[in-house]
Amino acid sequence: MNASPANAIVAAANVTKRFGDLRALNNVSLTIAPGTVQCIIGPSGSGKSTLLRCINQLEKIDQGAIWVDGQLIGYRIKGDELHELSDAEIARQRLSTGMVFQRFNLFNHMTVLENIIEGPVTVLRRPRQEAIAEAEKLLARVGLSEKRNAYPIELSGGQQQRIAIARALAMKPKLMLFDEPTSALDPELVGEVLAVMRDLAASGMTMIVVTHELGFAREVATDVVFMDKGEIVERGPPNAVLVAPQQARTRDFIAAVLK
């Protein structure tokens, strides 16, 4: 567990996560530098979403350690003991990361604007007017200013996902996690979400993106990880991993996706 979290935004060291008998993550180590766009690809059930959810503490890891923004997550070190953090402390740690879900998970009972200001107002205790002004800028950025007062159900999947990105950005996170953000979308709506993500990457945001969009990965990623059966099989720049993979499993997966 001698990861050096000093200059990494995320450092995972020997992380294992079990669901019953299944090892969703098996001794995974990964460090990610600030400003990187890290894409994680792999077949379903390979553990890539689980890794993302562990980074945001939506799942608790069984072994190993994860540092986010230099902080050990889930525990406090006291002498030679690890003390579990409280609910409120975990909530505070999550403030450094934003998360975008496969199924958007917008708050259904709130309008688009209310969705975006909910975190800043309720969690960060920012003045409402200030939060609204900020939210309007974000809405313009994702190109949905005119949907300000719509309810999520009135929006297309692509629009909902762009709002979900705006909601996460409103918390000013240092790191954005994307859990298969385009997998639940109709094919013609994928482009608009990827465009927002591309724009976000260009602005220098650190992003970890679990995706099946190999084209996006090749174009935007600084670094690509291929996972299979709870392990990292191959890692490298997109032109290496996606174009000239070294491992047979990676080659098979890419061939299957591109077919």
Add this chain to the structure above:
Amino acid sequence: MTSAVGIGIGRDLAGIAGLKLVPRRYYGRWVAAALIILVLAWVMKAFAEGQIDWKVVGQFFTAPAILSGLVNTIIMTVCAMALGVALGVIFAIMYMSPNPVLRGVALFYIWFFRGTPLLLQLLLWFNLALVFPTIGIPGLVEWRTIDVIGPFMATLLGLGMNQGAYTAEVVRGGILSVDVGQTEAAKSIGMTRLTTLRRIVLPQAMRVIIPPVGNEVISMVKLTSIASVIQFSEILRNAQTIYYANARVIELLIVAAGWYLIVVTLLQIGQFFLERFFSKGRGDRRTKPRIVEEAGA
């Protein structure tokens, strides 16, 4: 393509379009209506010929004792329901808490208050002085239980605590009906468990909670009548007191029934507007039953 439709029946589409449309005939409806009118007529005849003095009904409908009973019934319904819903929400949250002590307490509460008859609980509260002669903080403040727990208090505690046990299960069902993705999204923007419940989960659970709770409010209006056994002067008890004196039994029961129906009708109208309010963001503000497409489906 149009000409292909009618092949085999002998007419094409143009020929069909000229025919006269005869709606389906519902003979069953006419038979049922006739039967019901017969039964109604028979019941009305019985009431008209029976020893019912409708003037007495009119006279007592707004009698002071009846009206004060009505006010007590309404006050008790509101207070007991408020207590019941408050306890229901608290115990539902305790039941779903990761804390085993809180969960245990909630389980015990629901088990006890659902497991014993309401009438027995009312009698227990009313006779609490037999177990606890005084209540309060020993040495600081103390009251004689008999002074604190009168008919009103005993009824309120009995009905409210009993209602809480049932409402807890309704609230729990409502909370479970909210997609887990909503909780995860709330966590991801840094909300704690309780903030998530208050801001995200409970408001959406209300849509599921309101119809059964509305049902229980209506049921509570009528349940208050059993408090007559511990001398709480609600509408039915006051009606009884009057007919013990003047022997106009049916007339006063009709008066009470009339008031119950009026109150329940008003409550149903209130429930309609409440449901409409909490269906926010469900794409349909009219609360007509219909299939709502889930977000992202």
